[in-house]
Amino acid sequence: xxxxxxxxxxxxxxxxxxxxxxxxxxxxxxxxxxxxxxxxxxxxxxxxxxxxxxxxxxxxxxxxxxxxxxxxxxxxxxxxxxxxxxxxxxxxxxxxxxxxxxxxxxxxxxxxx
Amino acid sequence: xxxxxxxxxxxxxxxxxxxxxxxxxxxxxxxxxxxxxxxxxxxxxxxxxxxxxxxxxxxxxxxxxxxxxxxxxxxxxxxxxxxxxxxx
Numbered sequence: 001x002x003x004x005x006x007x008x009x010x011x012x013x014x015x016x017x018x019x020x021x022x023x024x025x026x027x028x029x030x031x032x033x034x035x036x037x038x039x040x041x042x043x044x045x046x047x048x049x050x051x052x053x054x055x056x057x058x059x060x061x062x063x064x065x066x067x068x069x070x071x072x073x074x075x076x077x078x079x080x081x082x083x084x085x086x087x088x089x090x091x092x093x094x095x096x097x098x099x100x101x102x103x104x105x106x107x108x109x110x111x112x113x
Numbered sequence: 114x115x116x117x118x119x120x121x122x123x124x125x126x127x128x129x130x131x132x133x134x135x136x137x138x139x140x141x142x143x144x145x146x147x148x149x150x151x152x153x154x155x156x157x158x159x160x161x162x163x164x165x166x167x168x169x170x171x172x173x174x175x176x177x178x179x180x181x182x183x184x185x186x187x188x189x190x191x192x193x194x195x196x197x198x199x200x201x
Contacts, residue, residue, distance in 0.1 A: 012118045015163070019122050022156065026129045029136050029152065035145045042152045050159045050181075057166035057174070065165060068174035072162070072181060076155075079185040083151060086189055090196030091144035 011060035018052030021045055034099040035091045043084040047076055119167040126160050147191045154184035 025048075028041020051073050058069035098105060098112045105112035133156055136149040158177040165173035193200050 008115055011166070012115055015118060015122050015166075018159070019125050022126070022129055022159065025152065026132050026136075026156075029133065029149060035142050035148070038145050038148060042148050046152050046155050050155055050162070053159050053162045053166070057162055060166060061169060062171070064171035065169070065174055068171060068178060069162070072158070072174070072178050075178070076181055079181075083185055083188040083192070086192040086196075087144055087148050087151075090147070090192040091142070093196040094144065096142055096144060 007059060011056045014052050014056035014059065018049045018056065020049075021052060022049030025049060035096055036088065036098055036103075037100050039084055039088055043080055043087075047080045050076060116167075119163065122163055123160070123167075126156065126163065130156050130160065143195055144192070147188060147195065150191070151184055151188045154180060154187070158184070 022045065025041050025045025028045060029038060032038045032041055054069040054073045058066045058073075061069070092107070092111075095109065095111065103112040130153065133149055133153045137146055137153060140146050140149055158180045161173045161177035161180065165171060165177070190200055
């Protein structure tokens with residue numbers, strides 16, 4: 001078990017880590033060239049940032065907060081891949097062009113530049 | 114010490130919220146806009162989690178849970194409507 005003296009510093013470190021990872025995700029939203037590459041940065045990085053913040057409140061809080069933080073983390077773990085897949089499928093069905101410099105389209109619909 | 118960490122985290126998350134709202138407005142492709150809207154709602158839920166953590170109050174965690182649930186359903190509906198022009 002973690003000593004009681006360390007727990008607030010562990011919570012602070014997890015908050016710092018979560019905010020850092022979410023910053024990387026938001027920066028990817030304005031840096032990446034097209035939707036297919038934006039999916040990497042935004043969904044995964046923001047999800048991991050929320051997980052880290054939930055872990056911070058699960059470490060520091062009382063049981064009512066801990067159980068809800070675990071519930072939010074488990075729910076996001078299930079739903080984030082589904083929403084990412086659905087957005088990628090929508091972009092593919094609408095025929096959005098890939099704009100990354102080394103993009104390869106194997107579907108035969110000629111979406112790569 | 115811990116109050117300073119939470120204060121800086123609040124300010125920085127608010128900056129991220131403003132940047133992602135600007136991304137929802139400024140992006141050209143509709144699928145990327147749906148993705149940015151999902152990201153904005155997740156950042157809002159993270160802000161609620163942070164507030165519950167700072168104030169030791171569990172009511173804000175309920176709001177964050179419902180917000181992430183509604184973000185999932187909204188993204189699903191918007192993306193399915195955008196992709197194949199029907200929801201069900």
